[in-house]
Amino acid sequence: MTKRVVTLAHYYTQPEIQQMADKVGDSLELSLYAKEANADIIVFAGVRFMAETAKILNPQAEVILPDAGSTCSLVTQTDVAALAKWRKQHPDHVHVSYINSSAEHKALSDWIVTSRNVDDIIAHLYAEGKKVIFSPDRNMGGYLNYQYGYDMPLWSAVCEVHDKFNEAALDEAFAVAGAEKYLIAHPESPLPVLKKADYVGSTSGMLNWVKQFSGSPDAVIFVATEDGILYNMGLARPDLDLRQAPIYAGCQCNSCPYMKMNTIEAVKRAQQGVGLRIDYLSREQMDAARLPIERMLEFSQRYYA
Ligand code: 13P
Ligand code: SF4
Numbered sequence: 001m002t003k004r005v006v007t008l009a010h011y012y013t014q015p016e017i018q019q020m021a022d023k024v025g026d027s028l029e030l031s032l033y034a035k036e037a038n039a040d041i042i043v044f045a046g047v048r049f050m051a052e053t054a055k056i057l058n059p060q061a062e063v064i065l066p067d068a069g070s071t072c073s074l075v076t077q078t079d080v081a082a083l084a085k086w087r088k089q090h091p092d093h094v095h096v097s098y099i100n101s102s103a104e105h106k107a108l109s110d111w112i113v114t115s116r117n118v119d120d121i122i123a124h125l126y127a128e129g130k131k132v133i134f135s136p137d138r139n140m141g142g143y144l145n146y147q148y149g150y151d152m153p154l155w156s157a158v159c160e161v162h163d164k165f166n167e168a169a170l171d172e173a174f175a176v177a178g179a180e181k182y183l184i185a186h187p188e189s190p191l192p193v194l195k196k197a198d199y200v201g202s203t204s205g206m207l208n209w210v211k212q213f214s215g216s217p218d219a220v221i222f223v224a225t226e227d228g229i230l231y232n233m234g235l236a237r238p239d240l241d242l243r244q245a246p247i248y249a250g251c252q253c254n255s256c257p258y259m260k261m262n263t264i265e266a267v268k269r270a271q272q273g274v275g276l277r278i279d280y281l282s283r284e285q286m287d288a289a290r291l292p293i294e295r296m297l298e299f300s301q302r303y304y305a
Pocket of ligand 2: 047071072073074100159160161162188226256257258259
């Protein structure tokens with residue numbers, strides 16, 4: 001019997017890969033889709049933590065990552081044994097972890113969040129009188145502390161792509177961009193960049209902001225995130241002047257090397273069943289990691305339905 005293959009792609013993959021996918025989205029959308037997918041094989045054109053999340057949510061499916069090297073710096077910069085110690089040092093805190101984390105990391109967490117729901121979930125926890133520690137992204141956590149006046153202790157890892165966006169380079173680009181200019185940014189960017197943003201949110205959130213833009217047709221919109229999503233934004237609003245925010249003067253080249261490992265050949269091979277099979281997580285590891293993910297999905301369905 002032919003196997004049902006479902007291909008998922010993140011916005012940061014190249015346009016040809018997105019065109020090969022059954023679903024393109026941000027981390028939350030892809031997790032939800034993976035959970036509900038009626039598939040024998042899920043090919044995840046994204047990075048490893050995304051494929052692991054898909055497997056945890058849909059353990060019956062065989063999940064394949066096209067290139068085993070597709071990791072994420074937020075994962076590789078986090079030593080899980082050290083994280084476990086850090087968590088123990090805060091026994092009266094709720095541990096909230098960004099979805100850009102390994103399965104072992106998730107299993108040490110009370111809640112998983114994505115860039116789409118992190119503000120609302122942490123606000124909900126504070127409203128309940130809880131104290132929170134946040135890992136692994138110190139830029140995202142630092143932004144939340146700044147924006148909402150929290151005092152969350154933070155783990156210290158960064159996205160190597162977003163961390164390069166630079167305030168001075170942005171000021172230079174703004175200075176020559178004309179009268180009307182905007183900045184939209186992913187919360188993995190550094191705080192000085194986020195402080196200048198007109199909108200901070202997930203990849204889908206930024207895409208929606210662009211779709212709904214009603215300012216001057218002469219406006220310049222700088223986008224502080226990985227370059228892949230410029231494709232989706234350009235498709236949605238070809239009338240707008242959209243530019244990737246600079247990392248230093250004159251250079252607009254922030255690209256995620258791990259997302260770009262999803263080449264056409266690698267994705268086609270994965271669709272034939274060849275690639276990194278996510279079959280190395282034990283049932284106990286998956287069960288422990290699923291709890292905080294399901295808590296987030298349940299919250300998201302309740303609040304955003
Ligand atoms: P989103 O959930 O906003 O798509 O972010 C995923 C990611 O890895 C950003 O670098
Ligand atoms: Fe990880 Fe950054 Fe790449 Fe996203 S863009 S997958 S956070 S390294």
